[in-house]
Amino acid sequence: MASRRSAPEPVANAGRPTRAPTIHDVAAACGVAASTVSRAFSRPERVNAATRARVLEIAEQMGYRPSPIARALPSGRTTTLGLLIPDVTNPFFFNLIRGAERQAAAAGYTIVLADTDESAEVEATLVDRLFRAVDGFVLASSRLSDRQLRAAHARGPLILVNRRVSPVPGVVIDSTHGLRRATEHLVSLGHRKIVYLGGPRASWSDASRWRALQSACRRLDVDLVRIGPLSPTVEAGVAAADAVLLEEATAVVTFNDLLAIGVIRRLHARGISVPGDISVLGNDDIFGADFCHPPLTTLAAPIETAGRAAVDLLLAALAGDSAESRRQVILPTRLTIRDSTGPAPASSDARRHTRTPSAERTG
Template identity: 70%
Template sequence: MAAQEPDRANRSARRAREGRPARAPTIHDVAARCAVAASTVSRAFSHPERVNAATRERILATAAEMGYRPHPLARALPSGQTRMLGLLVPDITNPFFLGLIRGAQRAAAAAGYTIVLADSDECDETELTALDRLTRAVDGFVLASSRLSDARLREADSAVPLVVVNRRVPPVPSVLIDSAPATKRAVEHLASLGHTRFAYLSGPRASWSDARRWRALQSVARRGDLDVVRLGPLPPTVDGGVAAADAVLAEGVTAVVAFNDLLAIGVLRRLRELGVSVPGEVSVLGCDDIFGADFCDPPLTTLAAPIERAGRAAVDLLLRRLDSGPSGGRHRDVVLPATLTVRDSTGPAPVRRRDERRNEPTQVTATS
């Protein structure tokens, strides 16, 4: 095998003379230089304890000199690990997930792992397809705001280790951003400003967070004798908020609570086009405190979520599952609190509308 080395060297020199880029060295190039079998080079990287110490050091030094780096999937064949983690999000263009991706990436890199990112485009079938295609390429998955059913998530978890973000599907470990207490404070904030009737712009029908937020709003509204109208489900985008703003005005509410900041920003944009003052005529409140929420006109009152921290926690949970083996690392949730951040998009209810509704009966309704 060593006799092949001059031929490879001659081919590399010929490439250089012809101005063609030199190809990346392969495991066979390293083996030829060291006069060993390619399988010995592979073991030096994947199972170093099975290679003679002197031979192993010569192989590693030669590989470093030649610039050879073993492919992660090739290394996974003997070791059973790729050192890669899958991260699936429903909408990569949503700034909420940028913080989560950043947190997951930093936690993975610190542990020597690489993140493989996939966008399911708010579609459960696309999400399931990505899971199927990536299962052999990664050691485990973080699924953020998954749109899959509980049954499908449990089935997937039986095939590859999972951690879910903003879902609770026992026994799958999860990271939950608990917005219920902050939602209560948001309603109390609006009530303190004199608002007695407000709208909730709901998110995707399959969103677990949306259902929890709606239940919290209903509970607080009933206790406070307030009237809350549900509009949706809506796509959680700026365009979704623009489309919903006219329905908000038709409902005669004085405040809006949106499923996320993108919907709230869309409402702000449309109300501005219509000449409706915010917060003079309608107050607007979002959720997530994404990048840019404080740059709106007016700056957006919102429920701030520890998004990057959630990404780090999800990867930490997944790595603990991988370290503990098939029987460990399950039945655990990490709960992170959201907080109310008050800015200029909420203010006192209009006096005229407040007076008009003073003697009207209150109710909690849901409009789809």
């Protein structure tokens, strides 16, 4: 009498390979082609219902998860979004990243983050490499030219943060009103000459802030001097502080808070009082701006809101909402007064130096 052979048992968890299972492992366990496994996940209507059920059951037992990129081949979607920023170590971008990630996760998307190192060349390379791997891009403080941004937008969904390039949609943190209030604050304290420490040469935000500060100073008849361009770092602020002193101004406004913190450090090292001898005012209100000594007067920006809004615009573009995806979202800044600004000193004896020409000047 022939022995009875039992039916094959389903694949058990104990049978999982030590490495991550592949589509070919699942196909071998099911006795079907790898293409059938692929269709079971991406095109279920093209697979027999019983076969698909067995593929999904065994895939679950083996711990197999299909690659988002592989699943995107037939559908054209990866459920991932690219977020490119110029400097991952800059605290300004922390909340931007958080806002973008939270909004993307709520919609079932994953953020792919890349650091462009303040380089237009690196940024262009990353956009090109990631173009087929993500469904769309958010470019924060992009260093690409207007022409490059329009070309990238023509290839696929693209949203800008802190950059305006028609017809590319975007989110702008507008410092115009905040800088007007900041100038009025300094003038009310008796300051009649201000130095502006500019940001990177390719920064759209820097150019916008410089124009706004020029306008405010002209209206209030304040002497304004520009020093820059500068890297938006603490180290650059330390190096620029000596140049600020040569201008014999009583107040300095910086492109961002990191530059302001660097200026305060250098002035303290030289025995110059902030704000007793010179007032310092930053931009962005980054984490830690209120921890430095003295706490920094600055323009607070809704950075996390900007990240959320950028992802909303990108998702609208992916959904085909042409009206919503063409929008420009404008977010205002507000002046936050702390201890780094105070009354202008009666004299400039503490900072009397030989005057040297500056990069730009307006009055």
